[in-house]
Amino acid sequence: MAIIGYARVSTIGQDLELQKEKLEEYGCEKIFMEKQSGAKSDRIELEKALNYLRPGDKLVVYKIDRLARSTFDLHKIARELQDRNIGLVFIKEQIDFTTPAGKLMFTLLGAIAEFERDLINERTREGRERAKKQGKHMGRKGKDEKDIRKAIKLYAEREQNGLSVNDIVKMTGVPRSTIYAKLKI
Numbered sequence: 001m002a003i004i005g006y007a008r009v010s011t012i013g014q015d016l017e018l019q020k021e022k023l024e025e026y027g028c029e030k031i032f033m034e035k036q037s038g039a040k041s042d043r044i045e046l047e048k049a050l051n052y053l054r055p056g057d058k059l060v061v062y063k064i065d066r067l068a069r070s071t072f073d074l075h076k077i078a079r080e081l082q083d084r085n086i087g088l089v090f091i092k093e094q095i096d097f098t099t100p101a102g103k104l105m106f107t108l109l110g111a112i113a114e115f116e117r118d119l120i121n122e123r124t125r126e127g128r129e130r131a132k133k134q135g136k137h138m139g140r141k142g143k144d145e146k147d148i149r150k151a152i153k154l155y156a157e158r159e160q161n162g163l164s165v166n167d168i169v170k171m172t173g174v175p176r177s178t179i180y181a182k183l184k185i
Contacts, residue, residue, distance in 0.1 A: 001056045001057055002053075002054065002057045003026065003057070004053055005020075005023030005028030005031035005032070005060050006031070006045070006059060006067065007033040007061075008036060008043070010036070010037050011035065016035075018062070019066065023062060028060055032049035033045060046067075050077070050081075053084070053086045054086075056086070058086065059087070059088050060089045060090075062092055063090060063092040064090045064109045065116075067090075068110075070114050074113075075107075078097055082097070093105060142178075147172050148179075148182060150172050151168050151171075151174040152183065154172070155179055155183070
């Protein structure tokens with residue numbers, strides 16, 4: 001029976017050390033680690049870990065939200081492991097999925113993790129809508145209209161001035177896509 005660990009952080013700036021340390025303390029012989037959003041279900045290291053596991057093994061994860069952020073994905077992974085006779089343990093929440101109480105806690109905490117993620121997305125969406133209503137610009141700052149007019153003029157005169165679109169982009173700082181978008185209007 002092998003004890004295999006899985007650790008994940010969402011962004012490059014986050015650190016995997018705490019999770020790695022806790023997994024090693026638990027007794028994990030091998031640890032698969034990655035920096036990838038939990039909202040994505042196609043995580044390379046998770047796939048490697050799942051493929052590495054054999055019947056009788058145990059997958060150990062530091063926290064439930066490190067495995068997945070949706071109850072659908074959590075249950076899918078848990079069912080797959082259960083069907084393969086592989087245990088699943090979450091250290092922080094002290095959940096051992098091989099017990100009935102562990103399954104109940106797993107379901108409840110998975111639902112809470114998904115709820116939390118949905119709340120964050122909702123607040124972000126509301127914040128964007130509020131900012132738009134206040135007239136705030138969303139996304140990258142656009143180029144100055146004067147620069148765009150200059151780029152369009154140079155583009156229209158490119159046969160006389162011998163400039164390529166790349167030359168115009170370099171001279172004006174106006175992206176090629178903006179030039180083409182303005183020409184279609």
